[in-house]
Structures are given as C-alpha cells and as structure tokens.
Amino acid sequence: MDHTLCINGADHSLTLDPRDTLLDVLRDRLNLTGTKKGCDHGQCGACTVLSDGKRILSCLQLAATQRGEITTIEGITSSDGDLHPMQVAFIRHDALQCGYCTPGQILSAIACVTECHATSEDDIRTWMSGNLCRCAAYPNIRAAILDAAST
Amino acid sequence: MTPFTLTDTPSGQPGETLLAGGTTLIDLMKLGTLTPTRLIDLTQRRDELSGIHEDGPNLFIGALTTMADMADHSLIAARYPLVRSALLQSASPQIRNMATIGGNLLQRTRCSYFRDPASPCNKRHPGSGCGAMGGDARGLAILGTSAFCIANYPGDLAVALLAVDADVEIETPAGTHRSIPLAELHRLPGPSPEIETTLTPGEIITAITLPVGDHRRSAYLKIRDRASYAFALASAAVTLTLAPDGTVNRCAIALGGLATKPWRATAAEQWLMGRCIDEGTALNTGQLAVEGAVATPDQDFKIALGARTVARAILNAAEGKLEH
Numbered sequence: 001m002d003h004t005l006c007i008n009g010a011d012h013s014l015t016l017d018p019r020d021t022l023l024d025v026l027r028d029r030l031n032l033t034g035t036k037k038g039c040d041h042g043q044c045g046a047c048t049v050l051s052d053g054k055r056i057l058s059c060l061q062l063a064a065t066q067r068g069e070i071t072t073i074e075g076i077t078s079s080d081g082d083l084h085p086m087q088v089a090f091i092r093h094d095a096l097q098c099g100y101c102t103p104g105q106i107l108s109a110i111a112c113v114t115e116c117h118a119t120s121e122d123d124i125r126t127w128m129s130g131n132l133c134r135c136a137a138y139p140n141i142r143a144a145i146l147d148a149a150s151t
Numbered sequence: 152m153t154p155f156t157l158t159d160t161p162s163g164q165p166g167e168t169l170l171a172g173g174t175t176l177i178d179l180m181k182l183g184t185l186t187p188t189r190l191i192d193l194t195q196r197r198d199e200l201s202g203i204h205e206d207g208p209n210l211f212i213g214a215l216t217t218m219a220d221m222a223d224h225s226l227i228a229a230r231y232p233l234v235r236s237a238l239l240q241s242a243s244p245q246i247r248n249m250a251t252i253g254g255n256l257l258q259r260t261r262c263s264y265f266r267d268p269a270s271p272c273n274k275r276h277p278g279s280g281c282g283a284m285g286g287d288a289r290g291l292a293i294l295g296t297s298a299f300c301i302a303n304y305p306g307d308l309a310v311a312l313l314a315v316d317a318d319v320e321i322e323t324p325a326g327t328h329r330s331i332p333l334a335e336l337h338r339l340p341g342p343s344p345e346i347e348t349t350l351t352p353g354e355i356i357t358a359i360t361l362p363v364g365d366h367r368r369s370a371y372l373k374i375r376d377r378a379s380y381a382f383a384l385a386s387a388a389v390t391l392t393l394a395p396d397g398t399v400n401r402c403a404i405a406l407g408g409l410a411t412k413p414w415r416a417t418a419a420e421q422w423l424m425g426r427c428i429d430e431g432t433a434l435n436t437g438q439l440a441v442e443g444a445v446a447t448p449d450q451d452f453k454i455a456l457g458a459r460t461v462a463r464a465i466l467n468a469a470e471g472k473l474e475h
Contacts (some may be wrong), residue, residue: 001157018157018190021177041178045245054219054248060177061249064157065170065192108245115244129379130243 003064007032008075016064023047023058026072034073034103038132045131048104055111055130073103076110086110089148090141097135105131109145118149152180155188159195163324163353169193171215171254174246179259183268184275193355200357201251203227208363214253214320214356218242218308221252231361233369233388233468237311240373243380253356256309256319256336257348260302261382262291273299274344284447290384293444293453295411300344303411304337305382310407311371313415314388318360324353333359337412347412365401366390368471372464373407374456383408385457387440387464397427404440404465409457416440419461428469430462437461 004013005025012030023040026032026049038046040059047059052068076084086106089095096102108131112118117127124142133141161167166188170176179185193200193215201215203224210226221227222238242250264270264282271280283291283301292303317333336348350356369390375381386407394400402423406414419440426432437458444454 018155019152041181042174042246045243048245051248055245056249057174057245060173060246062157062170062173062177065173065194067194112244117244126379127244130245 001064003066005063005066006069008070008072014063018062018064020063021059022049022061022063022066022070025063026058026070032072032074036100036103038101038104043132044101044104045108046101046104048108048131050107050111053111053114055108071107073107076106084110085151086113086144086148089144093140093144093147095137095140095144097137101131101133101135105133105141109141109148112145113149118145121146152177153183153186153188155190157190157192159192161191161324161353162189164189165352167191167352169355172217172250174242174250175254175258179266182266184266200253206360210361212252212359212361214358215251218247218250218252218255219244222247230363231311231315231366231369233366233371233390234308234311234315234361236371237307237373237386237388240371241307252308252359255306256312256333256356256359258306259347261305262302263287265302274302274340274347277343277345287449288447289449290382291450292409292411293446293450293457294406294409294414294441295339296445297340297342297344297411299342300340300411302340302344303408304413305408306413307371307373307383307386307407309333309337309413310386310405311388312359312361313405313413314369314390314403315364315366316362316403318362319356320358320360321350322355322357323351328357330360333413334415340411344411364390365392368392368468370464370467372460372467374460375408385409385453385460387457387461389461389464389468391423391428391465391468393428393469398425399423399428400425404436404461406440406457406461409441409444409453416461418442423465428465430466433462433465434458436465 036046038044042057042060049058050071112127168187170190171193197215201213203212227235265272270282291301321329371388373383373386388405391402402420404416419436423436440461441457
C-alpha cells in the first residue's frame, strides 16, 4: 500500500507492506539507523521517536497508520549542524557507555522536558522509566536531563 | 508477523480484529500469538471517537482518547484522582502516548504461556491445556480461576474504573448503540477462557462514561516487583466517603493483578460499611477481599499481599493520600 511519511521535515512516499513497522522503515528503507531496535516489543524504549512532538515507540507503530510528523535522532541537530542542547548535556555528563539506548534516551528526554516532567531527579526517574539502559548510566542520564531542563 | 489486510471497513468475517494504539496487538502479532488476517484501522475514526467532555453531571471519554491525554485532563484529575493515579502508574510515557482507553480495557493477559505460541494454552488455543498449571504461576491469578485457565487480567485502568462505576458505550455492526456497566464487560474464564468479554464480533467500544461521585478519599495502590514499568502483583482501587461520626457510609474496593478479570470486592465493601477505619478494620476488609483465593505454592504469598494492599489502600484513601 502507498503511504507518505514525514520524517525530520521531509516527505517520503513509500510502498509498504502493512506489517512494516515505523522502526523497520526508518532503519531499513530510509537508512536512518540512529533509531535502534532493542527489544522490538515495546519494552526497552530504544526505538523512541517523536510523533508531532510526542514520544512513541516506533517498534509498535505500523508505518502504514503513521500520520504525525516524525522526529528521529538524526533530526534534532540544527540546520547549522550544531548539536541539540540535550545531546550537549549527555556528552557533558557522560550519560552513555555503549550508546545503544542513547538515541531513544535523548528523544525521550527532549519530550520529558517539553512535558515539564523534568523538574526534579525523582520526576525524571519516573518519567524516563520507559527507557532502559543496561550499562546503568542512569545517574548521569538524570544529571544530563536536569542540566538541559534548567537551560 | 503473518500477512494481513489493513482496512477501515469491518466485514464481520472471522480473523478480523481492531487496531487502535497497537501497543498490545502489534506486540502479540510479532510473537505469533495472534494472527489476524484483517486489521480494522480504528485510528481513522480518531477525531470522532476521542476527547473528554462533560455529559450533564457525568464525564464522557471517547474510546480512542490516549491514556496520556486522559491522565492529563483537568476534569479527571479533579473528579477521579484514583483513575488518574492508575493511568500514571501504568506502562511508560511512550506507551501512554499511543495506547487508547478502549484498547487498554481490552488488553490481553501477560501470562507467558498465552504469549508463547508453542505452549499449551486453552485461552489462545482452546483444548490445548494450560502450561501455567504446574508451571510458573507466580504472577497469575488467585481469584476467579477455573480448571481451564489461571491467567490474570493485568491492567490498572479497568480496576480504578470499576471502583467508580464506569459504563461502557458500545457500537454494534448494525450501527446501533448499547451501554453496559464496566462490571459486565469482562468474563470469568470458566470452561471457555478464549472468550474474554461480552462483546460480540464486530462490536466496538466507542466511549466510557463516568458517573458523578465523591472521590476525595480515594487511592490506587499498585504493588509490583519494580518501582515503575511493571505490571501489578497486586493492586487496589479504593474510594470511600465518611459520615460525620467517622464511619464509612460509601465504599468501593476493586482488585487488580490477582484475578482473572477486574475484581470488585463486594463482600469486603459490605463489611466495612458503618465501621470506622483503623489498621484493624482495614486489614480485616483486606482479608475479606481475597477470601476464596486459590493459590499454588508459588502464589501463596499473594493472598497476604493482596489483603495488605487493600488495607493500605483503604488507609491511604481515608487520609486523602492517592498512592503509597
């Protein structure tokens, strides 16, 4: 079936199998491999992207029913190529080790701040609970988000 | 996933299922647990079937409203704080942005034998047996079970909605409408655990309605292995009002995690009526709420856990504390 996806401000007209998930289309068809497949079952958050600014799990989203504008990790740098303040904060606070959960963490964190759910460490603990990190970078991730939220 | 046609027109044929947020359905289709051949894309009707508005003194919630939007709504926070609390203790922010109220009510069990297509499961494949009996039943039901199935209903929202006497609005394939109390939506497994609700094929939940009520003393307490992003081992929704002399003159108690469907503890409610709340009466109420529980050795701890969860929720509600 034919469907148009708007990804990082650009329209992509695609012929899709109804079974194609947004995650697989981003990675395999559009070569936007920044979004990661961690569990593919909606349990880890590594596949988090923004749909009309709201954080969703791209592994559970059928591409053919996706209607909102998608923002991926590739789409948050400025047009001048400057890193997003959340990316700067993650680097400053060493909020990653292997980096696999990191794109999902960053997009989830950007939405968390927009939602005004990053006002305290406890708040961040609760509102970032959909993003797992097996390297346990959590304390530094929280510090990065608190930092970015305050600027 | 096995192949399917995606469409917006129901045909009423077998093998057809509804797609809303997809957070349960797509997960189970990827496992091969569910293999529908036609998906009806309900999101095409999002504008028509989502939104929250007052309906006289009652509150009307469109079934395609997301969990996040319902939790964030000022009237839910003001009038039904235990429902907001249940929503915010469910799933994750990402899932709540996708998942709908109607879909959430109809979520499937997390029983690993149901989810695994290679396991015997009378719910997924009638007559094939039950892998949970004699297997790992720790997270499964101790109330409402049958010889055919011990799978528990895992959701939180339905439990809180049960305690506030919600109704479910249903659209039939013929386009007519009917309304039932939420208490009549889910079925006990009995000899046919594959039939989970009283909905007939092709029926769609279009909305829930919440009757006006005093929920200033209410709580939704969820006890689980992790502090977040985990299903309930035991949960309790409590809402009550006190007479001037401090005795309970209205109460509703519903259990989650422990039963095969959202569970109203009516005998426990009746006992608590007219009594003052203290640790003793709260615990006695809790014990009545789990009376009749049938537990395997690895489930045994949940009888006391369930009783204490109800007790703590009653104490929290009486104080006006929403959670723990």
